[in-house]
Amino acid sequence: MSRKLVSLFLALLMMFSMATVVAESSTITVTDMFGREVTIEGPVTRIIALEPSDCEMLCALGCEDALVGRGKYCDYPASVLELPAVQSGANTNLEEILALNPQVVVMSDMAHTTEQVELLEQNGIRVIGTDANSIEEVYANIRLLGMVMGKEAEAEALVARMQQTFADVAAMCEQTDKTIYFEVMPLEWGLWSAGTGTFMHELAEICGMKNAFADIEGWQQVSQEQVIERNPDYIVLVTGMGETAVDEVMGRAGWEGITAIQNGDVYNADSYAMTRPAPRLMEAVIDLYNFLYGIVEEEAPAA
Amino acid sequence: MKKISDRFTWRTYVLFVAALIGTMLLCICVGSVSIPLGDTVTAMWNSLWGLEIPAGISKSIILNVRLPRVINVALVGAALSLCGAAMQGLLRNPLADDSTLGVSSGASLGAVIALAFGVTIPGTTYGGTMIMAMGFAFLSLIMILSLAYVLDRSLSTNSIILIGVIFSMFASSVINLIVTFAEEHIKSITFWTMGSLSGTNFGHSRILALALLLCGGVILRYSRELNAFAIGEDNARHIGVNVRRVKMIILITVSVLIGVCVSISGTISFVGLVMPHMARMITGPNHKRLLPASMFSGAIFLLLADLVARTLLRPIELSIGVVTSLVGAVAFITIFYRTRKAR
Numbered sequence: 224m225s226r227k228l229v230s231l232f233l234a235l236l237m238m239f240s241m242a243t244v245v246a247e248s249s250t251i252t253v254t255d256m257f258g259r260e261v262t263i264e265g266p267v268t269r270i271i272a273l274e275p276s277d278c279e280m281l282c283a284l285g286c287e288d289a290l291v292g293r294g295k296y297c298d299y300p301a302s303v304l305e306l307p308a309v310q311s312g313a314n315t316n317l318e319e320i321l322a323l324n325p326q327v328v329v330m331s332d333m334a335h336t337t338e339q340v341e342l343l344e345q346n347g348i349r350v351i352g353t354d355a356n357s358i359e360e361v362y363a364n365i366r367l368l369g370m371v372m373g374k375e376a377e378a379e380a381l382v383a384r385m386q387q388t389f390a391d392v393a394a395m396c397e398q399t400d401k402t403i404y405f406e407v408m409p410l411e412w413g414l415w416s417a418g419t420g421t422f423m424h425e426l427a428e429i430c431g432m433k434n435a436f437a438d439i440e441g442w443q444q445v446s447q448e449q450v451i452e453r454n455p456d457y458i459v460l461v462t463g464m465g466e467t468a469v470d471e472v473m474g475r476a477g478w479e480g481i482t483a484i485q486n487g488d489v490y491n492a493d494s495y496a497m498t499r500p501a502p503r504l505m506e507a508v509i510d511l512y513n514f515l516y517g518i519v520e521e522e523a524p525a526a
Numbered sequence: 527m528k529k530i531s532d533r534f535t536w537r538t539y540v541l542f543v544a545a546l547i548g549t550m551l552l553c554i555c556v557g558s559v560s561i562p563l564g565d566t567v568t569a570m571w572n573s574l575w576g577l578e579i580p581a582g583i584s585k586s587i588i589l590n591v592r593l594p595r596v597i598n599v600a601l602v603g604a605a606l607s608l609c610g611a612a613m614q615g616l617l618r619n620p621l622a623d624d625s626t627l628g629v630s631s632g633a634s635l636g637a638v639i640a641l642a643f644g645v646t647i648p649g650t651t652y653g654g655t656m657i658m659a660m661g662f663a664f665l666s667l668i669m670i671l672s673l674a675y676v677l678d679r680s681l682s683t684n685s686i687i688l689i690g691v692i693f694s695m696f697a698s699s700v701i702n703l704i705v706t707f708a709e710e711h712i713k714s715i716t717f718w719t720m721g722s723l724s725g726t727n728f729g730h731s732r733i734l735a736l737a738l739l740l741c742g743g744v745i746l747r748y749s750r751e752l753n754a755f756a757i758g759e760d761n762a763r764h765i766g767v768n769v770r771r772v773k774m775i776i777l778i779t780v781s782v783l784i785g786v787c788v789s790i791s792g793t794i795s796f797v798g799l800v801m802p803h804m805a806r807m808i809t810g811p812n813h814k815r816l817l818p819a820s821m822f823s824g825a826i827f828l829l830l831a832d833l834v835a836r837t838l839l840r841p842i843e844l845s846i847g848v849v850t851s852l853v854g855a856v857a858f859i860t861i862f863y864r865t866r867k868a869r
Contacts, residue, residue: 408717409725410724410725411655412718412725413717413720413725413843414725414843415717436841438841439842444844445842445843446842447591448557448558448591448592449559451559451587452558452584476586476590476728477591479586
């Protein structure tokens with residue numbers, strides 16, 4: 224009888240000690256991109272990404288199986304479209320998120336308010352905030368998600384691959400004084416371009432070119448006159464407007480004299496790849512390189 | 527005693543035309559890119575007489591970007607202000623303006639539908655938005671008038687205002703509903719509704735000028751009736767004005783003009799509300815003078831607002847609607863305060 228009790232006691236003790244060992248080994252503490260310290264009981268097997276960029280990163284890290292939901296604009300890779308979609312941004316809906324019972328929700332600065340974060344945390348859901356506005360910050364973002372998901376090695380490999388791609392492209396380009404004008408909003412709705420602090424600006428520099436609007440910060444509405452006056456050598460459309468967009472730009476009154484128009488150097492780029500803080504920036508830089516240096520697909524460097 | 531003329535004398539017209547032309551020239555000479563005054567004048571002069579323009583002059587900026595924009599801004603300003611003045615007189619309500627009738631909301635709805643569902647005209651990238659805005663402006667006019675017909679055949683002032691407000695609210699809620707479902711287009715929808723004349727060309731000028739000539743001509747011809755309305759509908763009826771018919775004609779002309787303007791420039795607020803009041807301070811309430819004065823002052827005001835929008839933060843450009851709303855709101859409160867104090 225007493226022997227039985229002792230063995231039961233011992234068994235229980237062993238279970239408890241094992242439990243503590245397991246718990247200790249899978250507790251993940253990270254500092255997110257807003258400086259909040261977040262402790263997560265791992266391993267993370269149920270996660271929701273509200274931003275398309277975080278969704279793309281998680282998939283690139285091989286964590287697609289852990290995604291139990293996505294923000295409604297997450298659309299890449301196409302397979303994530305099968306996941307249940309939740310509202311994001313200003314319309315973030317806590318009920319929808321709670322219903323999917325995730326361990327972790329990844330949000331960006333645009334998406335969350337303090338109240339939303341507190342409510343999620345009260346319900347036992349850990350919130351990771353991301354905010355990447357430069358390529359360096361994209362690396363930090365990838366490493367952060369790697370730590371959360373226990374994929375540090377994969378994250379390092381992905382960052383290294385991105386660094387290599389940008390370095391390869393930069394090595395192939397000579398520094399020139401040629402300028403690229405990026406158009407993020409068409410003339411019809413007031414012309415908007417991208418200045419410093421945008422990925423487009425960084426990509427132009429990697430390709431050895433100057434951003435025609437390096438004197439503005441972020442996305443701004445600019446004067447049509449300024450575009451004509453600055454006479455860019457290349458025009459890259461990031462408007463996501465479809466096939467006729469290039470023809471529309473080529474036919475604009477008063478733009479005939481612009482070098483880019485005269486040479487037909489107007490390119491309709493993949494607006495998502497070029498504006499999202501995600502691994503697809505690698506594709507964006509190669510696309511841009513191919514357009515700028517007129518290289519056909521086969522000769523292009525592999526991603 | 528000096529007799530005050532019922533109409534504008536030729537001297538007043540010369541004065542207004544001179545002020546308008548002066549403002550237009552200023553707006554062509556000053557812009558986001560600084561171009562020497564001499565170059566601008568040479569380019570304008572030579573193109574006027576079909577002469578060769580010397581190389582080295584930014585011909586395309588002056589003639590293809592600034593000139594059409596300045597012309598379009600003047601036309602839209604004149605049209606919006608004229609419509610505001612006519613509506614204020616017709617409805618005997620100082621808060622009436624071009625948007626009171628609900629046609630501009632209807633036009634916005636059309637444009638938003640075109641943006642959200644990707645309505646396009648083959649061969650053009652943005653033609654769909656303009657055509658849909660015009661179509662919906664016309665549809666809203668028909669809807670508003672049939673509502674008025676069903677609810678109140680006498681077309682009383684209050685009914686018109688009420689129907690306009692209800693229709694505007696209906697159109698805005700449909701816009702909000704569409705925005706909820708088509709959030710990925712929210713960016714283009716927002717920018718469209720903020721109003722912009724930056725991408726307009728001479729083709730737009732032709733449409734605007736034609737609309738202003740036809741509709742403006744009709745509205746100006748009804749100055750006498752508008753004067754009669756200002757005293758009271760019964761008074762108008764007594765002196766032989768067909769109240770319903772005149773109301774109908776003015777409502778339709780105003781709507782057509784607003785529909786054309788909104789489809790080209792987006793919604794630009796405050797011009798139609800504030801400028802007739804400003805003009806009234808100069809000319810008094812007689813519509814024979816008020817209507818032309820509103821047109822000129824509306825054109826001049828919008829030109830200056832656009833100049834501020836283009837140059838204040840160069841190379842960045844502000845939205846013209848932001849400038850008119852800011853300046854307009856301050857101006858309106860000042861006028862309101864002064865008139866109250868004077869009483």
